[in-house]
Amino acid sequence: MWHGEYRDPRLVEVYDTERLLGWEDDFFLRVLADRVAPRVLDLGCGTGRLAIAMAEAGHEVTAVDPAGPVLDAARRKPGAGRVRWIQGSFETLPPRSFDAAFMTGHVAAHLGTDEEWSGALHALRDALVTDGRLIFDSPDPAGRPWRDWTRAGTERPIVLADGSVVQAWTEAGPAGADGVVPVVHHYHFDDGLALTSTAALRFRDEALLRETLRSAGFRVDQVYGGWGREPPGLGGDGELIVIAVAEPRILP
Template sequence: MWHGEYRDPRLVEVYDAEHPWGWEDDFFMRVLADRMTPRVLDLGCGTGRLAIAMAEAGHEVTAVDPARASLDAARRRPGAARVRWIEGSFETLPPRSFDAAFLTGHVTELLVTDEEWSGALHALRDSLTVDGRLILDGRDPAARPWRGWDRAGTERPIVLSDGSSVIAWTESVPAADERTVSVVHHYLFPDGLELTSTAVHRFRDETTLRDSLRAAGFRVDQLYGGWSREPVGLSEDGELIVIAIAEPRILP
């Protein structure tokens, strides 16, 4: 899919303007501080907001993303020189190189097929030291977040750094089983230019997450439903936030 918010420089700017530092970033920084974690991976780092903050907190951070326009924006941020930036995806991860890996910003939903998802989890397991942590998030499909993904429910102005506003909205088409949702994001610029970005989101429930992590060599340590560490289903955030531990490989 196109994913223009990550690949078109004009939409990367819009994405950055709409996604400043938030409570989810505070959550990830607190999780990072829970244990000694010298070497950190940020997979799907986008424009680098979280990666740079982790590096400024004293961690050795490697940030990986397949979208060059996002990485270009990340490298322009203050503090970017502290981070090692890599254009690529989970296929490029070095083995046994990290004490923690982060997969944030609902990036898990963009790994649509079972093969992509399994491949990413196995690559992340191989990139972590034994007892290293994987921290990831995704929307809880039980909350059916896509129900409000239409123009009436999503249209909003996004103010850019120069003071101009882009009008944005989202339209979605759920699959019959509601595990996958196709979306089109619209962005109307002040000069009348309209750009669109397409994507498919795959929603995995708690059982699917636990089973797939176990199959990839992880043990689920914590699973929350919100950014204040609420139990699943008891938060308006409607999240599934996982902290999993890389277990030792069992040799045949």
């Protein structure tokens, strides 16, 4: 899929403008502070707001993303010099190098196939020390949120730093039997430029997340449904926020 928000410089600017530090980042920073974790991985870091915040809190942060344009934007931010930025993906992670690993902003949903998801989880287990924690969010399919992803339900103006306005909205197709939802993001700029970005998001329920984590060598510690640590369900924020712990490796 195209994922233009990470690869087209104009869409990277729009993406970064919309994504300021919020309650989800506060949640992740609080979870990080729950245990000593000097070395932290941010996989799928995007434009780096959480990576920089974790580094400013005193952690040694490695931020990894496959898209060069978002890393370019991240490196230009104040405080970026505290972070080690790497263009790559889970295939490039060094073994036994991190005390905590994060995948935020629904990175998990972008790992659409079973092979990608399993590969990422096994790579993350190898990259973590024993008892290191994996923390990530994934959209909860229980409420079928894609039904509300229409122009009428999502259109909004985005004001860029130069004062220009981008009209943006999202449209989604029906979920497939495998839980994959096709998504198209639309962006209309003041100068007449119209861009679209496509994605396919994989919605995994709690049972599947637990099963795949266990198969990759993790023990699930907590699953929350919202940023206030509510239990999963329709009363939360429509999230499955997972904290998993890397189990000891069983040697042959």
